[in-house]
Every structure is written in C-alpha cells, then in structure tokens.
Amino acid sequence: MSHLDEGTLHALLDGELETNEVAEIQAHLGACSACGLRLREVKEFLAESDRLIAAVELGEVATPPAASPAPSAARPPRREAPEPRATDPWDEPPPLFLPDNETAADRKAHRLRRLNQAAMLAVVVGAGLLWNNLYRGHSGVPRDEPEAAASAPAAVVSPQETARPDSTPTLAVADTAPTRQVARAATPAAPRPAAARTESQRDTQPTPVRHAESRPAAAELAANDTGPTADSGADTERAAPSGDSTVTEDMATVRQRAAEALAELDRERRRDRAAAATAALDAQKRRRPAATTAPAAAAAPAPAPPAPTPEQRAGIYLRIGLDEAARQLGAPAHVIEGMVPMFMGLAQGSTVTGADDTRPVVRVVYQDPQGRLILLDQQRLRQGQRGPSAPLAWTQGDHALWLHGEPSAEILRAYRARVR
Amino acid sequence: MTADLAQLFEQYYASLVRMLYRRTGDRDRAEDLAQETFARAVAAPPDNPRPWLFAVALNLVREDGRRAATRGRRLELLKAEQEEPANGPEHDFERNEAAARVRAALAALNERDREALLLKAEGFDYEEIAATLGLAKGAVGTTLARARRRLVEAYRAQERGKNVAS
Numbered sequence: 001m002s003h004l005d006e007g008t009l010h011a012l013l014d015g016e017l018e019t020n021e022v023a024e025i026q027a028h029l030g031a032c033s034a035c036g037l038r039l040r041e042v043k044e045f046l047a048e049s050d051r052l053i054a055a056v057e058l059g060e061v062a063t064p065p066a067a068s069p070a071p072s073a074a075r076p077p078r079r080e081a082p083e084p085r086a087t088d089p090w091d092e093p094p095p096l097f098l099p100d101n102e103t104a105a106d107r108k109a110h111r112l113r114r115l116n117q118a119a120m121l122a123v124v125v126g127a128g129l130l131w132n133n134l135y136r137g138h139s140g141v142p143r144d145e146p147e148a149a150a151s152a153p154a155a156v157v158s159p160q161e162t163a164r165p166d167s168t169p170t171l172a173v174a175d176t177a178p179t180r181q182v183a184r185a186a187t188p189a190a191p192r193p194a195a196a197r198t199e200s201q202r203d204t205q206p207t208p209v210r211h212a213e214s215r216p217a218a219a220e221l222a223a224n225d226t227g228p229t230a231d232s233g234a235d236t237e238r239a240a241p242s243g244d245s246t247v248t249e250d251m252a253t254v255r256q257r258a259a260e261a262l263a264e265l266d267r268e269r270r271r272d273r274a275a276a277a278t279a280a281l282d283a284q285k286r287r288r289p290a291a292t293t294a295p296a297a298a299a300a301p302a303p304a305p306p307a308p309t310p311e312q313r314a315g316i317y318l319r320i321g322l323d324e325a326a327r328q329l330g331a332p333a334h335v336i337e338g339m340v341p342m343f344m345g346l347a348q349g350s351t352v353t354g355a356d357d358t359r360p361v362v363r364v365v366y367q368d369p370q371g372r373l374i375l376l377d378q379q380r381l382r383q384g385q386r387g388p389s390a391p392l393a394w395t396q397g398d399h400a401l402w403l404h405g406e407p408s409a410e411i412l413r414a415y416r417a418r419v420r
Numbered sequence: 421m422t423a424d425l426a427q428l429f430e431q432y433y434a435s436l437v438r439m440l441y442r443r444t445g446d447r448d449r450a451e452d453l454a455q456e457t458f459a460r461a462v463a464a465p466p467d468n469p470r471p472w473l474f475a476v477a478l479n480l481v482r483e484d485g486r487r488a489a490t491r492g493r494r495l496e497l498l499k500a501e502q503e504e505p506a507n508g509p510e511h512d513f514e515r516n517e518a519a520a521r522v523r524a525a526l527a528a529l530n531e532r533d534r535e536a537l538l539l540k541a542e543g544f545d546y547e548e549i550a551a552t553l554g555l556a557k558g559a560v561g562t563t564l565a566r567a568r569r570r571l572v573e574a575y576r577a578q579e580r581g582k583n584v585a586s
Contacts, residue, residue, distance in 0.1 A: 005565075006562070006565035007562030007565045010561045010565040011560075014564070016545065042565070045572050046568055048568075049537070050541070053538070056441070259434055
C-alpha cells in the first residue's frame, strides 16, 4: 500500500471511511512511521482548524423568526421570514431608505432599514384596511365578524392578493393568528395595545415593500397616518422591553443549549462511527502475511529512526481516549494504580505474543521515573479463546493483559501487582 | 407555513445563520440571507432539505457579495464593531479581534474550500458536503484537508505578522 494522502487521513479522523478502508489504513499505519507522523500532523491541523472556526461565533444564538405555530404577544420580537415570491427577490432594488452618504450613515443603516420596513408595513396594512372597508361595504359582511382564516391573510399581506380572496394564504412564516391581529390592530378607531402593535409590525415586516410601490397614493396616506407608530414599533423592537428581553434571553439560552447538544450528538456520532469501524476489525479476520508478523512478534516496540516519538517508542499506531478504549474492551481499561498514563493507543495484535493478531490491543503507556516506557496491553477475549498465563501475561475477567516495556522483568513484576 | 417547513425552520435556522455569519461576518446579513433562503424553500420545498438550504444560502452569499462589491458596501468590519458587547469591552474586543483574524484567514481560502469547511463545522458529513457543493464524495476529504491546512497557515501567518508589527 502506498503512503496515505492527507485527504484519506482527514476522512479517517472525520469517521467517514468504510470498515474495510479503516482496516487497511490501520494496517498501514502500524507499519509506516512516515504516515504515522503525517497522521499526527493532520490531527493538529484538524483540531486547530476546528478551534479557529469555533472562534467565529455569534454573540448570542439567533432566534428563529417563526419559533411557534401559535405566536402570542409575549413572543420575543423577531423578523418574520418573507412570503414566497414568484420572482427572484435579489432582482429588487434596495429598500427606500438606503442612505446616499453611506459612510456617515453606516451605523444606522440597519435601524433605518427596519424603520423603512415598519413604515411600509403600515402602508400595506392601511391599504388593506381601505380595501377591506370597501369590500365589506359592498358585500355586507359584518365588521366584527372574524373572517375566514384562509381569506383574511391575503387582505393584510398585500392589496393585490386581496383581489383573489379564495387563494391560499401566502405568508411564509406567520400563521393566520397574528395576521388577524394585524387586521384588528390596523383599524384606526380601535385602541391598540403596545404589545399587539409590536406584534403586528413584526409579523408582516418583510412583506410590504414591493406591494406598497404599486399603490403610491394609498401608501403615502397610510404612511402619514401610521408612520410614528411604525417608528415607535421599531424602537420597541430595538430596545427590547424587559419582559420580551427575558423571554428572548430564555429562548436564546434554550437554543444555545440545543445547539451544544446537537454538536455533542454530532461528535458522539463521529466517535461511534470510528469505534464501529475499529471494532469491525474483528469481523474482518484480517490475516497478515507470516513474513511481516514473525519479526514483529517481539514484545518491545521496534527502535524508531532518528527522533522517535513517544508513540513510536510505544509501538502505537493510533492514539485513542478512554471512551474508545472502553469500547474496544467492553469495559474500562485496566490501569496501574498510582501511576498516571502518558497516553493510550492501539497497537498491532501481532506484535504481542499470545494476543489475537487479527485485532489490535489497547495499550496504556506509562513512564517510570527513569523515563522508561511501561506498556500495559489489553485485549478482550473472545468466546472460547484462552488467555495467557504467565507472570507478565495473564487473564483478568474476560481480558487478556500483558505488561512489558523498557524496565527489567523484576521491576515490571512489581508493577504487575498494582494493575487494577 | 406548513408543519414540515416550520420544523425545517426550527431545525436549521440557527445553524444556517451561524454558518452565514461565519461566512459574511455580518449578523444582520446572515439573518437576512437565512430568511431569504427559507423563503425560497417555501416557494419550492426541497426533497433533501439540509444540503438544499445550505446550497441556496451559499449561492445567496455569492450573489450578495457580488452585488455588494459593485455598490462598494463592504461593511463587515464596521458591523463587527457594532456587535453588542457580551462580557465587557476587553473580552469583547479580544473576541472580535480573534474572530476578525479567523475571518481574514477564511477569506484567504478559495470559495469551495471555505464552504466545505463551514459546512463541516455545521456537522455535515462528507456526503452532505458533496451534495451541497456539487463535489464527488471522494473529493471532500482532499478539499477539507487543503482547507484546514490553509486556514491554519493563513492564521499563523497573521499571528506572525502581528507579532512582528508589535
């Protein structure tokens, strides 16, 4: 097998490879120190890259504009998604209040845009109201009778759409409830609670701009009537009243947690896939040529070229964590009491005398005060498999264990008594 | 809005905004583009929603970027300065500075590499990345490898430049 390319190593670390591919790569990594080094480098790049991207984080988690199918006045003010449009919205010109001197107005650009949207909302609401009044005047529909949900939204969304009252509602996100609120809130004679006002402006905010342009006279009239209201609504939205603010924070917290939980699930899923791929090595019955296994059967790791890494000294081809070790072994890994492991990893089973050479062994690596490596190897015994029985190779439960390394056998025997 | 779309919205909106924010560095733009993306999903409900939504969003970013370039309205840095401070001015300044450097490093990547990286950060697997970007699945690993390396190298180069300057 030729050397592993970076893309393959990234795919391996991302848990994207098939079981047979993982097996091949692990076999190669066990024999190729150059690729082992490259894997370490790739791991560093991957971790660093993830860290950098995570640094570009929103100050707070965005709240979806249409969080609930039945919005209430207590819902935090958000912009609603625009209604579906038949034409490409990017073909539209920018909103009316795009400032000429943008440099001077950059800091207020967003606020002006919202003001513009709120004003145009009022325009459309007013136009819709006029149309409604006209329509009811002819049809005799009682003013206080709630309109059918299917037909009411169109009257609010745009004058054009009211021309086809049997059409389906076209609001993208808001359902019919807030739309009815809008219709009531837009009635000039009716008292308008602040919450309802804010809600109405919010729910229809993105929709009106294009329709308003087709009704300039009515638009101007309605804008004059409702302009200040729209302004105060926009201010309300920007200032975030205390009650809504609490809800916003709560929702932001909930969403933050949900996002973290999803990220954790994703990491968990990747770990599971990697673990499944590794564990599936058992089923592969991977046989290595005798010529390669025989010389490698010596327990001690082969001396590495120039500046061997700790992993190379320990004969580990892939570092793993506690979770992965526990998955490999079906139980937490055994450790030497009173010592802190340097790291854990997988070593070729064929390099450990008496181990099943078709599977890797979990190797916990320690360093004694003299800097010598002590290796505690572990492998789960299969059904019917006999474990080793020797002073430094023994069976504990359904695990076979081997203790070896750079210190002498006498010293290792002392450590053997502390294996838990 | 149908229940399916409402569910899509709940499921992907935050992720979409986060990805768009990382891409544009402008929260308002990110929210606008996310909403526009969902508006298009309403108009033409997708079969495979997640790749579809992110592909549309990335297309919108490109369109919007071209449009903004012609109007000379690059406001990312100003916008970044306008972000509300969350943990005091010093923390906020450092966070924004770090984020700006990462965004600058991201800007050094080519479009495809950058998008692959951002999608991966949102939990996309290789198949979804391939579907979103129109790549062969087998090319995703190489794309990500190149993207990650370049991102880190570009960032480190900035760090070195900063240290030299100071």
